[in-house]
Amino acid sequence: MSANTVLLDFSLDPARINDEVSRKDIVRLCKEGLEKYLTGLKISYDMLTADGYLCILNESSSGTIVTIRFFEQGLITINVEYYRKDGDEPKLSFEQTRELENSLVQTLKLNHGQSLPPLQRGPLTRFFPTADERVIEYDIDRVLYDKRSEFQKIQIVHSKSLGNMLVLDELQNIAEADLIYTETLMRRGVEDYAGKEICILGGGDGALLYELLKEKPKHVVMLEIDDMVMQACNKYMNSICGDVLEKRKDDNYEIIVDDCVRYLHKFSQEGRKFDYVFGDLTDIPISDTPTGEIWDFIRKILQSSFKVLKPDGKFMTHGNGVSCPESLKMYEEQLVKLDPKVSYTKCTAFVPSFMEEWVFYQVQREDTNVAASV
Numbered sequence: 001m002s003a004n005t006v007l008l009d010f011s012l013d014p015a016r017i018n019d020e021v022s023r024k025d026i027v028r029l030c031k032e033g034l035e036k037y038l039t040g041l042k043i044s045y046d047m048l049t050a051d052g053y054l055c056i057l058n059e060s061s062s063g064t065i066v067t068i069r070f071f072e073q074g075l076i077t078i079n080v081e082y083y084r085k086d087g088d089e090p091k092l093s094f095e096q097t098r099e100l101e102n103s104l105v106q107t108l109k110l111n112h113g114q115s116l117p118p119l120q121r122g123p124l125t126r127f128f129p130t131a132d133e134r135v136i137e138y139d140i141d142r143v144l145y146d147k148r149s150e151f152q153k154i155q156i157v158h159s160k161s162l163g164n165m166l167v168l169d170e171l172q173n174i175a176e177a178d179l180i181y182t183e184t185l186m187r188r189g190v191e192d193y194a195g196k197e198i199c200i201l202g203g204g205d206g207a208l209l210y211e212l213l214k215e216k217p218k219h220v221v222m223l224e225i226d227d228m229v230m231q232a233c234n235k236y237m238n239s240i241c242g243d244v245l246e247k248r249k250d251d252n253y254e255i256i257v258d259d260c261v262r263y264l265h266k267f268s269q270e271g272r273k274f275d276y277v278f279g280d281l282t283d284i285p286i287s288d289t290p291t292g293e294i295w296d297f298i299r300k301i302l303q304s305s306f307k308v309l310k311p312d313g314k315f316m317t318h319g320n321g322v323s324c325p326e327s328l329k330m331y332e333e334q335l336v337k338l339d340p341k342v343s344y345t346k347c348t349a350f351v352p353s354f355m356e357e358w359v360f361y362q363v364q365r366e367d368t369n370v371a372a373s374v
Contacts, residue, residue, distance in 0.1 A: 002122035006080040006092045008101055011112040014074040017052060023070060026108055027055050030068055030078065033104050037092050038064055038080070064091060076110075090118060125157065128172045131321030133286065136355050138162070138172075144236050149228035156236045162353050164236050166205050168229070174205050175353035176239050182207045184349035184360050185278070185318055186215075193217045196275035199267070199308065201260040201301065203280040204229035206241025213244065213253060220253040223260035230255070264304035277305040279317035286320070290330040299334055302363075306340065311365060315342075319359035322348055328359055341366040 016022040027043075035041050038059050046055040053070040064082040071077075082091050092100070094117045101115040119137075120126060126140045138159050145156040155167040163176030174181060185208060186193075193215035200208055200222040209222050224230060234245035248255045256263060260281070267274075279301055285294045305315050320327050335344055344363040351358045 001083070001085050002120040002124065004082055004084045004090065004118040004120055006097055006115070006118050008078040008080075008097065008104075008113065008115045010076040010078075010101075010104065010108075010110045010114075011074055012076065012108070012110045014072055017070045017072055017074065017076070023053055026070075026076070027068060029107055030076075030104060031057065033100055033107065034066060034078075034080070037096055037100065038066070041066065062091070074111075084120075092118070094118065125155070125167070125170070128167070128170065130323070130354070130356055131283070131286070131358075132323040138165075140165075145232045147228065147232070149226050151226045152229075154226075154229055154232055156232055159353075163239070165353055166229075166233060166237060172353050174207060174237075174240065176237065177352040178207075178354075179211075179240070180349050181318075181351045181354075181358065182211050182240075184347060184358075185280070185316060186212060187316070187347070187360075187362065188215075191276070191314070191316075193276070197273070198276045198278070199223070199264075199274045199305075200278045201264075201281055201305070203278065205233045205237060206230065206245040207237075208278060208280055209253060209255070210240065210242045210244050217252065222253065222255045223263050224255060224257060225259055227257045230257075261300060261304060264301075264308055268304070268307040272308060273310045273313070274308055275310055275313050277309055277313065277315050279305065279315065281317075283318065284320040284324070284327050284331045286324055286327050287330075290334060295334075298331070302334065302338060306338065306342070306365070309364075311367075313364065315361075315363040317361050317363070319346070319361055321354070322357040322359055331361075335361075335363060 031041055040059050040061055041057045044056050044058050052072045055068040057066040062082060067079045069077045080092055084090060097115040101113040104110065105113040124140060124143060126137050127135050128138065129135055139161055140157045140159050142158050143155060144158055144164060147154055152169045157165050157167060159165055159175065165175035166173040193212060196217045198212060198217050198220040200220060202224060203209055203222055204224040204226055209220060212220055230245045233241055281301065282294055309315065319331060335342055342363050343366045344361055346359055346361050348357050348359050
């Protein structure tokens with residue numbers, strides 16, 4: 001079940017919108033075109049607006065609402081909204097929407113027309129944002145898990161092409177098709193983890209821990225604050241996490257359910273040191289300036305991580321999409337300000353469930369002679 005919204009846009013000479021006779025004629029012809037697919041449409045409301053004109057029509061038998069909006073700059077938008085139950089045929093298929101678009105362009109002698117497939121909104125979430133705040137529709141056909149923990153909203157949905165996918169606070173995190181994300185974050189084949197001491201900050205889906213253990217480290221400690229995320233992933237995402245979230249502890253790893261900042265401070269006080277610290281936490285924010293709660297958290301994580309890294313240790317983390325160069329630059333400016341001085345390298349990979357190229361960072365003390373990649 002979902003609310004379906006059909007969108008059509010048209011461009012035309014602005015003079016035709018500002019002329020009352022022309023405008024009424026356009027509304028009449030739009031109504032006639034729509035009535036081929038939606039019977040019994042009646043105009044229930046219309047008014048002049050500050051930037052043009054608005055007309056609302058309804059199909060009383062079904063509750064379908066149509067809005068026709070005129071913008072004085074030369075744009076007409078038509079929105080058709082109705083509720084569709086499971087098994088019902090769409091009131092306007094995409095093929096019919098295209099037919100309506102082409103018919104109106106010709107009948108009204110418009111400059112340009114565009115129509116979109118129905119946007120489906122409701123309990124079955126199918127739309128998620130990209131790093132630069134575009135919207136992508138996924139081929140999601142069912143929700144497997146949907147609960148809210150003390151910290152966040154947790155969903156696991158199934159995508160026909162990506163498999164099961166973890167979604168936190170309406171942001172896609174990782175899917176079964178995303179091994180490349182984990183392998184790029186850990187730089188598999190580049191870094192040598194054999195016999196190393198490793199700390200993972202976050203990583204509640206278990207994928208990073210599962211893949212690192214294949215590299216024969218001495219010991220891995222994972223600090224994840226949200227136990228509910230791990231429970232959900234253990235049940236629905238074990239193709240990427242194996243049984244590590246089930247066991248929680250073995251000879252070569254331990255999962256601690258707690259605040260990673262608190263534990264980093266604890267490790268620092270104890271003098272505990274790691275060869276690698278992974279920041280598998282929040283993405284770099286999209287913002288105008290590096291200020292606010294998330295940026296403060298990122299700086300705290302960086303500072304705390306280097307207090308528990310060995311002199312030649314590395315901090316490994318994900319950044320954001322390559323489509324967000326301003327945010328990535330701000331993050332790199334924070335790296336430059338760190339004490340001790342650090343250098344960094346970075347690499348990218350196309351992550352299937354993100355549907356975009358993602359940036360990953362490897363940071364270590366400058367005196368290890370790792371050149372920065374800018």
